[in-house]
Amino acid sequence: MSQRVRYANEVDPEFEEHVRHKYYEKLKDGCLKVGFSDKFLKCPFCHESPDYSYNDLLRHADRIASKSKTASYKEKAKHTGLIEYLERDFHAKIQVL
Numbered sequence: 001m002s003q004r005v006r007y008a009n010e011v012d013p014e015f016e017e018h019v020r021h022k023y024y025e026k027l028k029d030g031c032l033k034v035g036f037s038d039k040f041l042k043c044p045f046c047h048e049s050p051d052y053s054y055n056d057l058l059r060h061a062d063r064i065a066s067k068s069k070t071a072s073y074k075e076k077a078k079h080t081g082l083i084e085y086l087e088r089d090f091h092a093k094i095q096v097l
Helices: 003-008 013-029 052-066 075-097
Strands: none
Touching: 013 075, 052 075
16 A cells, blocks of 8 residues: 555544534534434434434444444544534433423
8 A cells, every 4th residue: 555545544633533523512502413203313414314212323323433444534523423412412402302
């Protein structure tokens, strides 16, 4: 593998953290929303997202963020931000509604 290709696949950790935090804040502020009904949630980043339970949505986000070999760094950062949002803020928002 050439040096150029290898470096193109590497992402600055600080930049990835910035992207993750940006999407976490968008979710927290309500600019992006996790779709939900009585018992089901939808991933705000995946088109045609199936219905998930809370735990299944966390597993989905974790699979994309840490285990996917095909997801871009941006998709991984978005899903990491989703995990942070679900764990920190989602239950409080549901209780308010």
